[in-house]
Amino acid sequence: MRDVAKPRRSARTTSSTEPNVSLTTSVLDRLRTDILNGLVEPGEKLRLEHLTSRYGSGRTPLREACSRLAAEGLVVASEQRGFRVAPISRDDLTDLTRTRQRIETLALRDAINYGDSAWEADVRSALDRLAAVTRAPSRPLPVAWENAHRALHLALLGACRSPWLLRIHGQLYDQTERYRRLSEAYAGSSRDVEGEHAALVHAALNRDAERACALLTEHIAKTAEVVLKGHPKLSPPPTCSTRMTRMSTKRRPRTQRP
Structure with missing residues (x-):
């Protein structure tokens, strides 16, 4: 029987995918950190054309990173609008x-x-x-x-x-x-x-x-x-009585007629 040579495809596939996996992980960690630190604002659209230059990555690793962050709840995904940072409330x-x-x-x-x-x-x-x-x-x-x-x-x-x-x-x-x-x-x-x-x-x-x-x-x-x-966006809105108080302080006193 002849020895069957082992296919080289798996080796090439592994070597070609490993950099992509590590790049995706790197982009994922950096984007997560920027979101947690508020460097990317809540509700901000994640434009891939801007992120590619910011993180030195192609679009495929960025999409994968955004999809993972969507699963974590830090990003919101929309078929029509792409990815956005999760809003705060x-x-x-x-x-x-x-x-x-x-x-x-x-x-x-x-x-x-x-x-x-x-x-x-x-x-x-x-x-x-x-x-x-x-x-x-x-x-x-x-x-x-x-x-x-x-x-x-x-x-x-x-x-x-x-x-x-x-x-x-x-x-x-x-x-x-x-x-x-x-x-x-x-x-x-x-x-x-x-x-x-x-x-x-x-x-x-x-x-x-x-x-x-x-x-x-x-x-x-x-x-x-x-x-x-x-945080100003999370502070409770002024109550009705508070608004009325503010309004009353802004009104000019009426001058009394003699």
């Missing part, structure tokens, strides 16, 4: 906050129930790293703080046994991060965030699931409150 943030509270507390409760000594060590280490960068505050918040903050929340959930809960949490976290970062230029808060994290970790490591979940729920709610107050 007060109602959306309120719904997002409530959903994240439910999902993250479920995952935290599971992690507290099943976490071992390695989980405890990871949580303590993550808190120490966050505390170190928190004591050097700046505006806007440095990347080191954002990474350490995310790492602490992930460490707290690290012993959760549900991959689906963790996957959904990751998507919700990114969405709330986008709102938080968009509000940084406007918000001024006197919160003791470091104290909130310390209390949350203390309750979790003491296996007090009820208190830990209550603290986490409050922690997420406070962030939403700061965002709602800090």
Whole structure:
């Protein structure tokens, strides 16, 4: 029998597709970061002709990146209008906050129930790293703080046994991060965030699931409150009485006739 030569097509296909895969991943990460940081405005149309020069990529990797971000909820896809950055709204943030509270507390409760000594060590280490960068505050918040903050929340959930809960949490976290970062230029808060994290970790490591979940729920709610107050597009409209008060102050007093 003759030896059958192995086809070379698969090797050529692999070598030709690997650069495209890595390029798509690179474009995906960069575009996601720009959206989260507000460098691409909410509701802004993602014009491929502009993005190709911005990211040094062809249209195919950009379309793939936009499609993936649409699946994550950061981009809205339309057959007629192409891709746009997902808009922001007060109602959306309120719904997002409530959903994240439910999902993250479920995952935290599971992690507290099943976490071992390695989980405890990871949580303590993550808190120490966050505390170190928190004591050097700046505006806007440095990347080191954002990474350490995310790492602490992930460490707290690290012993959760549900991959689906963790996957959904990751998507919700990114969405709330986008709102938080968009509000940084406007918000001024006197919160003791470091104290909130310390209390949350203390309750979790003491296996007090009820208190830990209550603290986490409050922690997420406070962030939403700061965002709602800090971004002009998310601030509540003036009430009728407030508008009337403003109008009355603008009216000139009538001069009385003698």
